[in-house]
Amino acid sequence: MSMDLKGKSFLTLKDFSRSEIQYLLDLALRLKQKKNSGTRGKLLEGKNIALIFEKPSTRTRCAFTVAAVDEGAHPEYLGVQDIQLGHKESVEDTARVLGRMFDGILFRGFSQSTVEKLSKYSQVPVWNGLTDEYHPTQVLADFLTIMEHKGGLQGQKFVYVGDGRNNMARSLMIGSVKMGLDFTIVAPKELWPLQEWIEECQSYIQEQRNQIIITDQIHTEVLEADIIYTDVWCSMGEEDKAAERIKLLQPYQVNKEMIEATGNEEVIFMHCLPAVKGNEVTTEVFEGKHSVVFDQAENRMHTIKAVLVATLIENLS
Numbered sequence: 249m250s251m252d253l254k255g256k257s258f259l260t261l262k263d264f265s266r267s268e269i270q271y272l273l274d275l276a277l278r279l280k281q282k283k284n285s286g287t288r289g290k291l292l293e294g295k296n297i298a299l300i301f302e303k304p305s306t307r308t309r310c311a312f313t314v315a316a317v318d319e320g321a322h323p324e325y326l327g328v329q330d331i332q333l334g335h336k337e338s339v340e341d342t343a344r345v346l347g348r349m350f351d352g353i354l355f356r357g358f359s360q361s362t363v364e365k366l367s368k369y370s371q372v373p374v375w376n377g378l379t380d381e382y383h384p385t386q387v388l389a390d391f392l393t394i395m396e397h398k399g400g401l402q403g404q405k406f407v408y409v410g411d412g413r414n415n416m417a418r419s420l421m422i423g424s425v426k427m428g429l430d431f432t433i434v435a436p437k438e439l440w441p442l443q444e445w446i447e448e449c450q451s452y453i454q455e456q457r458n459q460i461i462i463t464d465q466i467h468t469e470v471l472e473a474d475i476i477y478t479d480v481w482c483s484m485g486e487e488d489k490a491a492e493r494i495k496l497l498q499p500y501q502v503n504k505e506m507i508e509a510t511g512n513e514e515v516i517f518m519h520c521l522p523a524v525k526g527n528e529v530t531t532e533v534f535e536g537k538h539s540v541v542f543d544q545a546e547n548r549m550h551t552i553k554a555v556l557v558a559t560l561i562e563n564l565s
């Protein structure tokens with residue numbers, strides 16, 4: 249399949265069609281096979297990419313760095329403490345400066361409006377490496393992992409358990425409905441996604457005939473799940489909410505009983521990481537045979553490489 253994504257920013261999956269997302273996943277698989285065969289790439293030779301981090305990161309930073317270097321690009325890490333952004337210079341001015349020097353910009357931080365401004369003012373592709381609202385590159389890695397373990401995406405029963413309002417829950421809901429998975433959030437009512445997010449996602453469903461379920465019923469709704477997914481109970485920047493969240497979410501911990509309640513021997517356990525073992529997931533499940541969390545972590549790199557290649561160079565057929 250051919251697809252022209254050159255020059256396009258990757259800010260949220262809302263901006264991508266089902267066939268564009270599938271194209272990125274298929275490209276990631278090809279790039280993964282290429283790397284595993286020992287072939288060194290030159291697809292991004294001569295490109296320079298800026299990596300701006302307002303929040304900490306292991307996977308996203310390493311994935312962008314290795315993906316860029318693997319295909320011949322130069323990545324430059326710019327921690328917000330090291331540059332003028334947010335102290336002496338506006339996002340708009342920083343964007344125009346970086347856009348004159350770099351071929352693309354990754355941003356990880358708090359506000360979605362920052363990645364949007366970077367994209368608007370820099371005139372180069374900008375990639376969202378997590379904001380308070382979305383984490384779209386993580387969803388690509390998760391979907392590649394599901395394809396590898398389940399043979400495809402369509403019709404899979406995806407159950408997200410935990411904080412239903414955070415960036416992962418929201419991004420997975422968008423991605424799932426676009427790609428034809430049945431999507432359920434199991435969360436206490438206090439942490440259900442906003443009604444407007446659900447309605448927005450429902451507008452994508454009509455084409456796909458899949459469904460979104462939001463519930464606080466744990467054991468009935470995990471039945472027959474193909475995927476159980478969870479994330480931290482306090483996202484970066486929400487550390488002051490820890491006591492309240494533990495109280496609310498303790499019954500929603502992914503543990504052996506929850507995995508057994510799926511009734512599916514082949515269910516996979518997923519987590520974007522980093523995990524707080526003993527909170528959202530037990531060590532037993534995290535380390536157990538259903539867990540694919542490190543496949544997800546590795547796939548961050550292959551899928552991010554696909555995003556870089558697709559948005560920085562001419563279409564690969």
Ligand code: CP
Pocket residue numbers: 304305306307308309378386520521522
């Ligand atoms: N999953 C993820 O984004 O991990 P990092 O915070 O380590 O980048």
Ligand code: NVA
Pocket residue numbers: 378383414415416479480482483484520521522
């Ligand atoms: N919801 C988490 C995801 C971390 C990858 C956070 O924002 O901290």
